[in-house]
Amino acid sequence: GVATPGMPFWFRPEFVRGIDFQYPIEPVRRAIAKATDEGANAIVLTGHMGLKTRTGGDDFANNVMALTSEFPETAVFIAGHTHQAIPSRMTNGVLLTQADHFGIHAGRVDLVFDRNSKRLLHREAHCELMDNRFHFDHVVISRAKSQLAESEAALAQPIGELAETLRARSQPAHPSDVEKLIGASILESLRGSGVPVDGAMHGVFDEETDVAAGPKTVRDIWNIIPYENYLVTAELSSDEIKMIMEEVYASHEGRNLLGFEMKTEGRGGERRITSMTLANGRPLDRARKYSVAFNTFDSRSGGHRFMKLRALLERPEVNCTLHPLQTRDALIDYFRRHKLVDKIAGAPQLAVAA
Structure with missing residues (x-):
């Protein structure tokens, strides 16, 4: 099996130290020769790699076309990563299959050999x-019973109450209610740890689902922030902030x-920032x-999306610093501290909660 070479574009160097x-x-060539x-x-x-969802080709993280072209003697390539259901497809003479993601599908490959010659006669997927x-396997469930119960108890822990429903969908330069809440929790957590911070860049994972008012548990926060990410801070000029956000837009x-x-003003790739102030309306000082704050995924380019941001944060003068604080934990702790959380009226400069 092979890992995607895209890992360094998702993970901080601290998380993959000693791994190349x-x-x-060439690694696959050596492995095939050995086998x-x-x-x-x-x-x-x-491989933890698949075909690009729109074009079906390769990119920085997915090398299926290159591998199947280089090694057409491969009987089957079992793909992943790109979250697609591809039951069976011939790719450069290789049988390709991918069973979607999160266990939504189960995949099966059948190879038929001649018993005497050991020659491969047939392949299907x-x-x-x-x-x-399909029902849960009772043996697996029984053996995992205590761990599942522990997980369920942790997810069911009450953490507070949301006073009103929060809108999830945002527009460039117009953060959603959910983004404002995540931002407030990040700023408050960092400041509470003694880290001076002026702002935080973040998004939402599901823009289609608003966050309903009412009591909240740890499970609700996992639904808002499903992936683990630590936080970094960097010291940036107003021009650098402008460059970063225009790349994001x-x-x-x-x-x-x-x-x-x-x-x-403008749209899409032509959108430009015309003015920028602090949350209190104070103009930015170009000499300051x-x-x-960024989550660690975005700080490494967000999967090749923010390459200018990645390059900037690698420069020593911006003092990019990793903090032992996860974004999900920041939001959970925010609810626990404030108990009743209101919608945040504007871009969060100070934490706002009832």
Whole structure:
């Protein structure tokens, strides 16, 4: 199996120290040669990589086309990462299959060999949707019973109450209610740890689902922030902040900068920032540096989306600092501290809660 070479564009160097995520062609060549020398009758290659969802080709993180073109003797390539259901597809003479993601489908590959010659006669693959036709395996569930109960108890912990429903969908320079809440929790948590910070860039993972008013549990926050991310801060000039946010707007990725107010003109890749102030309306000082927080995923380019941001944060003069605080924990702790949380009226400069 091969890992995606895209890892360094998601993870901070601190998280992958001592691990080299190589372009996979030569490592796979060596592995196939070793397996063949040891008498393998068929080569099945697995990889945390798939086909690009729109074009079906390769990119910085997915090298399926390159691998199947270079090694057409491979019988099967079991793909992943791109969250697609591809039951069976011939790609450069290799049988490709991918069973979607999160266990939504189960995949099966069948290889038929001649018993005498050991020659591969037939190969096929398919994916099965794991719907209500299938029940949990009682052996697995019984063995995991205590861990599942512990997880359920942790997720069910009450943490506070949301006073009114929060809108999830945002627009460039117009953060959603959910983004404002996440930003307020990040700023408050960092400041509470003695870290001076002026703003935080963040987005939401689900713009289609508003966050309903009412009592909240740890599970609700997992639904808002489903992935683990630590926080970094960097010291940036107003021109650098402007460059970062215009790159974000051009990417069409849903992120906003909390703690600042911005006005823009244009659309898509042509959107430009025309004015930028602090949340209290004070103009930015071009001679001053401002401390801005990012989650670790975005700080490493957000998967090749924010390459200018990545390059900027690698420069020593911005003092990019990793903090032992996760974004999800910041939001959970925010509810626990304030108990009743109101909608945040503007870009959060100070924490706002009832």
